[in-house]
Amino acid sequence: MPTASSPPEPRRRFGEHGLAWAFLLPSVVVFALFIIYPLGRTFYLSAHANDLFGAPSKYVGMKHYTDLLSSADFRTTLVTTALFVLFTVVPGVLGALLLVLLMEGRIRGVRFLRSAFALPFAFSVASASVVFSVFYNPASGVLNGLLSHVGLGPVGWLTDSQYALISIAVSTIWMNLGYNVLVLSAGIGSIPGEVLEAARLDGASGLRLARSITVPMLGPSLFFLVVISTVNALQSFGQIHILTKGGPDGSTRTLVYSVYEKAFAYGSSDFGTASAQAVVLMVVVLCCTAVQFGVLERKVHYA
Amino acid sequence: MKRSARALAALLVSGLALTACSSSGSGGSSDESGAPAASALDQASGVTTVEFWHSMTGKNAEALTALVNQFNAAHQGKIEVKPLFQGTYDDLIAKYKASVQQKATPAVVQVYDIGTRFMIDSKQTVPAQAFADKDGLSLDDLQANIRNYYSVGGKLQSMPFNSSMPLLYLNDDAFKEAGLDPAKPPTTLAELGDMAKKLTKKDDSGKTVRYGFGAAIYGWFVEQLLAENGALYCDAENGRSGKAGKVAFDSAKGAEIVQWWADLVKGGYAANTGRQTPDAQAAFKAGTVAMHLESTGVLRGYTEAAKFTVGTAPFPKTAADDQGGPIIGGASLWISGPGHSDAQKRASWEFEKFLTSPEQQAAWHTGTGYFPVNSKALEVPADKEWLGKFPQFQTAIDQLKATKPTTATAGCLLGVMPQARKGVETAIEQTIAGTKTAQQALADAAKELQPAIESYNSSVG
Missing domain, CATH: 3.40.190.10 (Periplasmic binding protein-like II)
Known part of the structure; x- marks a missing residue:
C-alpha cells in the first residue's frame, strides 16, 4: 500500500484523467458544436462573397470589413447601437436600484410591490413588445390618448425618427426591470444584518445609509447587472423587430438588427457582410466587457 | 438536427x-x-x-x-x-x-x-x-x-x-358626414389630397380625431402609382426584355408621388402609422382614417370588423391623363x-x-x-352569389378587367426587388421627416441599391 504522500500510480492517473474527460465530453461537444464551429464559420463567411442562395462563393479577404469601414450607414448603425446601450443600461440599472432602495423603507405591502416590480421578468420579449406597440400606436394608442387630455399633440412614438429609439429603449427598460429588481433584491438580502445594524447604531439612516452602506455593499450585484445589461442591450433584437423593423429611416437599426437585415430580411442573403458585422459585434461585446472588468470591477467591494 | x-x-x-432515372431508360417521361x-x-x-x-x-x-x-x-x-x-x-x-x-x-x-x-x-x-x-x-x-x-x-x-390588387378604401360614413358623396370617390392624387383636407376632422381642443388619408409606408403603393402612370420601375422594359440593371423610380414622377404623400402627412391631413401594415389597418378600422390604400386581400376582414360602411374605389391615378393601371x-x-x-x-x-x-x-x-x-x-354560382352580397368586391374585378396588359402594368422583374421596395420606403420616411427632398431621397435610394443590383446580376452570370 503506498502512503498518502507518495505520487499516484500512472495507471490510476490515466484513469482519473479519462474519467475527467468523460465528464467533460458532453459540454466540450456542445461547446464545439454550437460555439466554436459557428464562430469559425462566421470568420470564414465574412471573408467570402455569396452566390444567389447565400452560399460562400469566392474568397474576398478583408473586403467586407473595409466596405463596412467606409459605409456611412454602418457608422450610423454603430452610433445607434451605442445610444441604445446608453439609453437602456443606465436608466435600467439606476431605476431598479431606486425601486429596491425605496422598498427598503418600511412600507406597507412591500412584498406585493416586490413581486409586482419583478413581474416584467415573466413576460417574453415578443408579448411585451406587442403590448407596447399598442401603447405607441399613433392613431389609437394609449399614450397619445393620455397626451391629448393635457392638450398635447400626437407624438409619432415609433414613426418619428427623433423618438423611435427612445421609445424602444423605454420598452426595453421595462422588460429588464423585473430581472434587475430581482438581482438587487437578492443582493440587499445578502447584506449581513450586523453591518446594517452597526450603521444604524452609529446613527446612519435614509440617504446616508444607502450611500455609505447599502449601495457599496451592492457593488457586486450592480457590477453584474451593468455587464449583463450591456451585453443584453447589444444583442437586443425582438423588440426592434416587432416595433419598428429598424425604421423609421434606419433610426433604430442596431448592430444585431443590421446583421439580420443583411442576412435574411428583404430577400437579401448577403451572409458575407452580415458575418463581418457579426464579427464587429463580437469585438464590441468583448471590448465592453473587458473595459467593464478592467475599470469598474476595481471599484467593486466584495464582502 | x-x-x-x-x-x-x-x-x-x-x-x-437517380436510380429511377437510370432504370427507366425506356419509359423516361421527362424531356429537356x-x-x-x-x-x-x-x-x-x-x-x-x-x-x-x-x-x-x-x-x-x-x-x-x-x-x-x-x-x-x-x-x-x-x-x-x-x-x-x-x-x-x-x-x-x-x-x-x-x-x-x-x-x-x-x-x-x-x-x-x-x-x-x-x-x-x-x-x-x-x-x-x-x-x-x-x-x-x-x-x-x-x-x-x-x-x-x-x-x-x-x-x-x-x-x-x-x-x-390595391384598392382605395373609403369610410362611407365619414364621407357623408363631411358632405361628400362616397359614390364619387377621388380618382387622382390631387383630388384625393383635396378630399383628405375636407375629411380631416378636429375636435374643440384642436386635436385631430380623424385624418383624411392614411396608408402604411409600403413601397408597393409607389410601385402601383407609377404603373398607373404607365411609368416603368426599372430599365430593360421593366426587366421583361432582359435583365434589369437599374431602377427608374427616381424619376420626376416618382418624386411627385413621394412628395404628395409627405405633404399630406406634414399638413396634418394624413396619419403616419409607419411601415407596419397592421397599424395602418387598425387606424382605418377604428375610423380614425377616412381614406386608405390596401390590398383587396383584406376587404373581407374590413367588412367584418368595421363599424361603418366600408366602400371601395379604384386605386387612384397620379393624374387624369394616366394611361396605365395597377400591377398584380x-x-x-x-x-x-x-x-x-x-x-x-x-x-x-x-x-x-x-x-x-x-x-x-x-x-x-x-x-x-x-x-x-x-x-x-x-x-361559378357560389361566386356570383357572394359578389351580390359584397358589391365592394366588384371594384377590384372591374379594375383588373379595365387594365391593359403592358410592360408597365406587368411590374418590374428585379432580383433585388424586395430591397428596392425597402429603399423607396426609406425615401418616403426621409421626405416626411424633411431630412431630404423627395427627389434627393429617391436618387439616394437608387444609388444605394446599385451595388446590390450589380452584385446580384454578376452572381447570376
Whole structure:
C-alpha cells in the first residue's frame, strides 16, 4: 500500500484523467458544436462573397470589413447601437436600484410591490413588445390618448425618427426591470444584518445609509447587472423587430438588427457582410466587457 | 438536427431519383423541358408526397387547408400534399435559399410576386408552361394581367395562385358626414389630397380625431402609382426584355408621388402609422382614417370588423391623363425540378391545376378576398352569389378587367426587388421627416441599391 504522500500510480492517473474527460465530453461537444464551429464559420463567411442562395462563393479577404469601414450607414448603425446601450443600461440599472432602495423603507405591502416590480421578468420579449406597440400606436394608442387630455399633440412614438429609439429603449427598460429588481433584491438580502445594524447604531439612516452602506455593499450585484445589461442591450433584437423593423429611416437599426437585415430580411442573403458585422459585434461585446472588468470591477467591494 | 435529418432525407430522395432515372431508360417521361408526362404518376408505386411551403395565415390559411384536404381526399393512396407554413414571404425565401444549399427543396413553394426574378434565376424550378405544353393544356382561362405578370418571354413561369390588387378604401360614413358623396370617390392624387383636407376632422381642443388619408409606408403603393402612370420601375422594359440593371423610380414622377404623400402627412391631413401594415389597418378600422390604400386581400376582414360602411374605389391615378393601371400583387406557386422525382413533379402539377380550377378559385376568392386567377371562377354560382352580397368586391374585378396588359402594368422583374421596395420606403420616411427632398431621397435610394443590383446580376452570370 503506498502512503498518502507518495505520487499516484500512472495507471490510476490515466484513469482519473479519462474519467475527467468523460465528464467533460458532453459540454466540450456542445461547446464545439454550437460555439466554436459557428464562430469559425462566421470568420470564414465574412471573408467570402455569396452566390444567389447565400452560399460562400469566392474568397474576398478583408473586403467586407473595409466596405463596412467606409459605409456611412454602418457608422450610423454603430452610433445607434451605442445610444441604445446608453439609453437602456443606465436608466435600467439606476431605476431598479431606486425601486429596491425605496422598498427598503418600511412600507406597507412591500412584498406585493416586490413581486409586482419583478413581474416584467415573466413576460417574453415578443408579448411585451406587442403590448407596447399598442401603447405607441399613433392613431389609437394609449399614450397619445393620455397626451391629448393635457392638450398635447400626437407624438409619432415609433414613426418619428427623433423618438423611435427612445421609445424602444423605454420598452426595453421595462422588460429588464423585473430581472434587475430581482438581482438587487437578492443582493440587499445578502447584506449581513450586523453591518446594517452597526450603521444604524452609529446613527446612519435614509440617504446616508444607502450611500455609505447599502449601495457599496451592492457593488457586486450592480457590477453584474451593468455587464449583463450591456451585453443584453447589444444583442437586443425582438423588440426592434416587432416595433419598428429598424425604421423609421434606419433610426433604430442596431448592430444585431443590421446583421439580420443583411442576412435574411428583404430577400437579401448577403451572409458575407452580415458575418463581418457579426464579427464587429463580437469585438464590441468583448471590448465592453473587458473595459467593464478592467475599470469598474476595481471599484467593486466584495464582502 | 432537423436540418441534417432533412438533408439526409433529401440525399435518399435524390438517390432514389437517380436510380429511377437510370432504370427507366425506356419509359423516361421527362424531356429537356423538365416536365414529366402524366404517365410518371401512374408508374410511381405507393403514395407520392408533395411538400408544400406557404405563407398563409388566419382566414387565408383556413381556406388553403380546406383546399389541400379536398385534393388529398380525391387522390387518396396516390398523392399526399403536406402543407408547411414557413412564416412571412420574406422568411420563406430565406428558408428556401437554405433548402437549396442543402439540396432539400420543397416540391411546391409559394413565392411572392417580387421574388419572381429570383426564382427564375435560381434554376431550381420547372416552368408551368412546360407542363401545360406537355399536356396540350390551354392557359387562356388564366386572367390575362395575372398571366402577364408571371410570364417571361411569353412563357408562364409559375402558377399564379393568390393574386391581389390595391384598392382605395373609403369610410362611407365619414364621407357623408363631411358632405361628400362616397359614390364619387377621388380618382387622382390631387383630388384625393383635396378630399383628405375636407375629411380631416378636429375636435374643440384642436386635436385631430380623424385624418383624411392614411396608408402604411409600403413601397408597393409607389410601385402601383407609377404603373398607373404607365411609368416603368426599372430599365430593360421593366426587366421583361432582359435583365434589369437599374431602377427608374427616381424619376420626376416618382418624386411627385413621394412628395404628395409627405405633404399630406406634414399638413396634418394624413396619419403616419409607419411601415407596419397592421397599424395602418387598425387606424382605418377604428375610423380614425377616412381614406386608405390596401390590398383587396383584406376587404373581407374590413367588412367584418368595421363599424361603418366600408366602400371601395379604384386605386387612384397620379393624374387624369394616366394611361396605365395597377400591377398584380400576391404570390404564385413554383414546382421544384432538381432533386425531385418525375412522380413528384407530376403530382405537384396536378395539385397546381387543382388549385387554379374554377371551382377551387371561387372558393378561394370568396374565402379570402384574393382575386380569382381563373376567369371562369367568376361564373361559378357560389361566386356570383357572394359578389351580390359584397358589391365592394366588384371594384377590384372591374379594375383588373379595365387594365391593359403592358410592360408597365406587368411590374418590374428585379432580383433585388424586395430591397428596392425597402429603399423607396426609406425615401418616403426621409421626405416626411424633411431630412431630404423627395427627389434627393429617391436618387439616394437608387444609388444605394446599385451595388446590390450589380452584385446580384454578376452572381447570376
